[in-house]
Amino acid sequence: MKRLTVNFIIITILLTLSLIPIFNTWDKTSNADINSNGDLPVVGSYKNLKSILADLEKSNLYLRRYTIQVMESAQVMTANEDVAVKSSADSAQGDYSKTNVQVAGVDEADVIKTDGKYVYQVNNNRVIIFKAYPAEEMKIVSVLDYFEEGFYPRDIYVDDKYLVVIGNSYSKMIPMEEPELKEDSEPKILIEPPFFQQDLLKVIVYDIKDKNNISRLREFEMEGYYLSSRKIDSSLYLVSNKYLDIYRILKTDQEVSPPAYRDSLNGDKISYIDYDKIHYFPDSVETNYLIIAGINLDDIQKEVNITAFLGSGNNIYASRDNLYVTLTKYDFEKSKKFIIKNPYIKKTTSIYKFKLNNGVVEFSNEGKVPGTVLNQFSMDENNGFFRIATTTGEVWRTDQYTSRNNLYILDKDLKLAGKIEDIAPGERIYSVRFMGDRAYMVTFKTVDPLFVIDLKDPYFPKILGKLKIPGYSDYLHPYDSNHIIGFGKDTIELPRKDGSNQSMAYYQGMKIALFDVTDVNNPKEMFVEIIGDRGTYSELLYNHKALLFSKDKNLMAFPITVMEVKDKKENNKLQYGEFSFQGAYIYNIDLENGFQLRKRISHLDDTDYKKAGLYDYNYNKTVERIIYINDTLYTLSKGMIKANRLDSFEEINSIEIPMPKQY
Template sequence: MKKVLAIRLLLCATILSSTLAPVATQADQEPMVRLEDQPISFTLQPKMMDGVLMASVRDLARVLGMEVTWKEDELLTIVTHNEFELKLPKNSDYAYVNGQARTMHGTTQMVNGSMYVPIRFFMESANYVVRWDSAANSVNITKQADTLPVVGTYDHLITLLTQNQRSGSIKVFMAQGVKTETSATALVQSKDGSASPAPESMKSESPAYSDTNVQVQGVDESDIVKTDGNYLYTVNKQRIVVTQAYPADQMKVLSILDFQKNQGTPFQPTEIYVDDKHLIVIGNSQQSDSLVPYSGGAGLTEKRMIMPMMRQGNTKVMVYDLTDRSSLKLVKEAELDGSYISSRKIGSSLYFIANKYVNYNPYLKTENKEEAKAALAPSYRDSASGDSFTSIPLDQVYYLPKAVEPNYVLIGGMNLTEIDKPMNVTAYLGSGQNVYASEENLYMAVTNYEQMPIRTLPVPVDSSTQNSSTQGIRLQTIEPRKEETIIYQFGLTASKAIYKNTGTVPGRLLNQFSMDEHNGYFRLATTSGEMWRTDEGASKNHVFILDANLQVKGKIENIAPGERIYSTRFIGDRVYMVTFRNTDPLFVIDLKNPAEPKLLGALKIPGYSDYLHPYDENHLIGFGKDTSEVDLKNPQGPQSIAYYQGMKIALFDVTDVNNPKEKFKEIIGDRGTDSELLHNHKALLFSKEKSLLSFPVSVMKLDPNNAKPANAYGNFAFQGAYIYKLDLEKGFQLRGSITHLTEDDIKKAGQYVQAGDKQVQRVLSIGDALYTVSNGLIKANDFNTLQEKGSLIIP
C-alpha cells in the first residue's frame, strides 16, 4: 500500500488533473456530475480529495434508489438494492461488493458525519459507466448497456489507464491459449471428443493423413507443421519450408520463404494454416525505432528523444497462393498493432488476436490532446487498402470495464475467399489471457488478482495475569488474495468478432481446456487460493456452468482443498478434472443438468496428468509425470513432499463413473524426462482406429545398478519420437522409437543433450508412413515395420 500511496502523491499534480479533476482553467469549480445526461442534485457537494472526486454515499445511493445503513459497531456503511450489496469500511481503500473484496482508487472519508466515497468506484460497482469530459468539466454516468462502452476521448483514456495503475491490483497480460494436436487418419473430432470419418467434401486424391487435433470440431488451430497429404509446410526458424512429402522415397524441398533475407521490416513466423488454396503465415514483425514526441506541456510540435524506444512488435498475417508451390505468390498482408496472442480458422474465415502495450507516460503533460490522442490510438494495416497503417479513433475503441489495463486487444477477421477486401478490425482497451472458440463464438478470459491489505489483530491478554509484555501488541495477517476470472463473449459473424456478453466467476483458469461451450451453456473450471496456505486462503477448485447471458446457472465449489487443477477436459455432459499436491485425483463430474452439476467419483493415484485426451466415451488418456512421495519427518511443517519422476501415460476407465480406474499405465525414463506434449498439446499424434499413439520425448535415465534418492536426475538417453500401440486389451505397447540423432551425437551428449536442429518437434502420418520433423531433417518410416523409407535434409 505504501507503493500505491507514493504513486498517488507523485502523480497527483499531473495525472489526476486529467482523470476526474477539472482542468487548470477551472480549478476553482467542482465538476458537474450527470446521471444519464441529467445533473445530479446533491445535498452535500462532491469534493476533490487527494486528487479523487468523492461524493456522499447517501447522495449516490439516493439517486440510484438504494438503501443505506450505518453500522456503528463495525464502522462501516452498507448500501443495498435488490441483490446488490456494497460494504464500505471507514477510512478504507477497499470495500466489499456482494461479499467480494475489491480495492478502490481512493479512501473512504468522514466529512461532518457523512461518509464520502470515490464516485467512480461506487458507480462502477453498481454496473454503471463513468466518463470524464474535460471540455465540459463534467462527469457523465450512464447505465452499463448490452454493448461495451467506448473510450471516446483522450481524457477518458488517461483516466482509465492511470486509475488502474494506482488501483493496487495485480493483473496478468494475455497469453497464448494452449492447443492440442492430431489424429492419425482423415478424421474430424467432434465436440464430445469422439472421432468420425471426415465428410466426403473434405477428402481429396491425397492419401489419408493426420490433421491438427482441435478442441472444437470445425475450428482449426494453427501449428508449426501442417500437411495436406502430399506436402509438408513447416515453420523452420525464420523460414517457411514447403516440401513434397509423398511418396516418402521422393521427398524434396520445393520452396523456402526466408524472412531473414527480407530487406524490409524484420518478420518472425510462428505458426501457419493451410487449406486447398492458401498458405497462411502468422508471426511478429518489428517496427523501426522512432523518437518519442514530448514537450513538457508546451505542445507536441517540438519533438525530441526523452528515452530510448524499444522496437514495437506487430502481429502480421501473410497469405500465399498455393497454385505453384515451387514459387509461392504473396496475395495479402495484414498487420495489427501488438504481439501475436492466438488465432482460429473457421471455414474460410481467419480470426487473429494481438495485444499492444499503451505507453502513455510521454503524453501526460501535453496540452495538444488531439495529437496525443492520435499518437496513442491503435492501428492496423491491410494491403487491400494500401501500404499505410490506419489509426482506429478512440470513439471506435471499446474498453473492457472490469479488465482495463494499459493494453489494446485487437481482433482481426478476414475472409480468405475475398482476399481483395480489407479485413474487419475491432479494438478494446483491456486484457485477456486464454482464448476459446466455437464455430459461433469466441471467448476471451482474463483473471484479475487483488492483493488484499494486511489486517492487524490485537493479541488477547490473559486477564488473570495481565501480562504487560503482551499488551498493545498486534498481529498482522495477509488477507486471502481475491481472484476473479472475467469472460468476454464475441459472436463470430461474416469474418467479424462482435461483442455479446460479459460473465464473471471466482478463481483463475489454467488454459483453454478449462473452458467449453455445449448446448448453449458455457462451462469453466477454476482454482482459487494458494497451495501453501492452510487458512481460508487455501487453494480450492470449482466448476461453473453459465447460461446464454453468461450468468451462473449451476456450480460445484471447493473441490480438493489444498490442491490445484493440473488438467481439465470437458466431453459432452461430463468434465474430467485432475488436481494435484502429492497424489493425482481424477474427478468425474456430471453436467447433464446445468443447474445441478454432480460430483460422481474420484480416483487417487501417484503422479498427475498435464493433459487429458479422449480415447472413447468411456476411456481417457492422461499425459503427465510420475511422482515419488518422501516423508519429511517434520512435525512443525509439511509432512511429505512429492518429487517428479519420469513421464507417465495412463489409460483411465470411466465406464463406472462413480469408480474411475487406472486401467493401464506406462512410465518413461526417470527424473528429468520431458516431452513437449506436457506443455503443448499439438505434439500428440493419436488414432484409435490405427491403435496409434506417438509423441516427441527427451528421455533421462538413472543407472539401475545404483540406488539414488527421489530427487536425483537421470542422464540423457534419447531424444526423438516414441511410437506405441494402444488398445483396451493390452494397454500401452512400445513399438519402437525414431530419432534424428546419430550414434555419434548420442555419444557426445553429456547429462543434458543439446539436440539443436535435430530435435524432433512433431510426428505426422501420411498414407502408410510416419513422418518425424525437426529443423534439420524430415524422416519417413514405414507405419508397420518402422523401417526408414526416406529422409530429407533441410538446407
C-alpha cells in the first residue's frame, strides 16, 4: 500500500510538470457572452488565483484527496472480486428509434444517430453517413475523415438541419511566447518554454440538408477534457474539466493563462475568459476549471455563451430547464484521524445548479449532501424538487464506517426538504431510477435488494417495499408505470476462503429481470432471463444508450458478447466461459410471456467464429447499436451495417464498411 501511494505521488508530480498550457500565444480578448452567475465571488486577477491556490496547497487537500482515492481503490479490490411512464425511445416523432435517454426532450450524444432515412456513425476517427431506408438501396453517401486535422470524434447529435460532432482536438506543437506585461507589473524572470501539446474539446457543426454535399458551418474549441453534453431543442450545452498546473502557478514566475477558447465566427483568433469573469465556490475550491458552454443552433451566427468556475465536475444531470453538476468532496477536517493503514475520509457531494435558456447558462444555486453518487441516474428533477441518491461509508468496511445508502430531496434553492438515510447497511448502490412520484433503488453485496420508494410528499419520502433476489441490476429501465426492467448480472454466493463465516458473491452470466411493482409494498420478480456464463458482458451494463426499447413495438434489443462454459464442473462454479457469440439479442417482451428471444444477429461469419479464440474475435465487427426505421431493424458495427425485416428478421441487405486508409 505504501509503494502504491508513493508511486502515485510521483506520477502526479510528473503529470503536473508535463501539462503546461500553450495558450499564451493567443489574443487575450473575449468576445463571448459571459454571464455574471449570481453572487458567487470572482477570482478577479492572476494574483488572486495564486493566493486561492496557495491556501489550498497549504492544506495539502488536493494531494491527500488523490492519495486517499488510490488507497481506497486498492483496499476495495482486495475486499471485492468485481463485485404510465413512456421510454424516451418511444417518444420519437416519426416511426424510427432515437437514442435511449434519461429525460424525455433532453437529447444525449451517442456514437450512432438516425433521422428516419439516414444513419450517422462515429467510426475510426470518421463520421460515416449512410442512406439506410429503404434497406434495398442502402449505401454510404458521405465520409467525414478527420485524420489529417488531428480531431478525434467521440459523439454526435443529429436533427433536421444539423449534424453536430463532438470530440477531442490537440493543438499544434508550438512554443509559448513571452507573456504580455501590464505597465504596473514587476519584471518577471522567464525560462525558455518547452514544446508540448494541449487537449481541447472541439465541436463541429454541419449543414446536412444536402447529404451529398455536407458543409461545415461552424467550429468551436475550448480547453479541457470532455465531461458530457446535452441538446435541448436547438440548444447545445457542453461541459469540460480543465486541469490547472498548480506547480507552474505557485512555483514559477511564468504566468498561466485563464481558460481559452476559439470560435470560428472570429476566425482563428483565440479568446480568453478574463479572471474577473471567472467565479469560484468558496467552500469548493479545486485545482481545476469547470467550463460550460452553450450554443443556440437556431441562431448559428450568435456568439457562444461560455462560463468558467474554479471548480470541477464528476457527473451531470439535465432537465429541460436546469443543469446540475456534482462533485465529490473530501472533508478531511471532519474525518477521523488520518491513519495510512485504514483511513476513513468523510465524502460529500457538492451540487451546482445552472439555469438553461436557449443556449444561455447561468449559475443558480449550490447545495451539498452526504456521500457520493453513482452516475446520472442517481439524480432527478421533478416539480421543482431535486432528488439525489448517494452512498456513504465504504462497502469493504465492517466497522461503524461501513457503507449506507441515502436518498435526499432538495427544494429549488437546493435546501434539504426530505430524506431517507441508512438504507441497506454494508451494501452500495448499483442502480437507481426515478419515475415521477417513485424511485427504485438497487443495492448489492451478496444479494440484490430492490427498494420501492414513495416520493409523493417530497418532505416525507418513505420506503414502501423491497425484494431480495440473487444477482444485481446495473441499469433500470421503465416498462410502464407499474413495471420496470433490470439489466445486470446473475451471482452465486460462496463462503470466503479466509476461514471467516462471511460469504462473497461472484458474478455469472448477464441477467434480465422484469419486476412488477403494482403492489408497491410487495414488489415481485415476474420473469428472469439469464444469458451465457461467467465473463458474458454487454455495453448496456454501463451505458444506457446501448438499449433499444419500444413498448409499442413489443421490442427490446441490445449488443452482447456471450461467454459459455463448454465443460461445466460441479466442483468449480467460478469457471470463465469461452467466447461463443457477439452481436445483438432481439427480444419480444410483454407482461404475459416475459422475455422471448426472437433473433440473434451477428456480424461475424462462420470463418470469423472458427478463427476466434477463447476470449478473442474480430473486434471490428462488434455490434455497437441496434436501431429501427419503419419496418426495418439495423445493426451497426465498425465494419458493417446490416438490415433485417422487423417482423420476420429475414436479412434484407448488408454492406461492409471499409477501414480508413491509414489503418
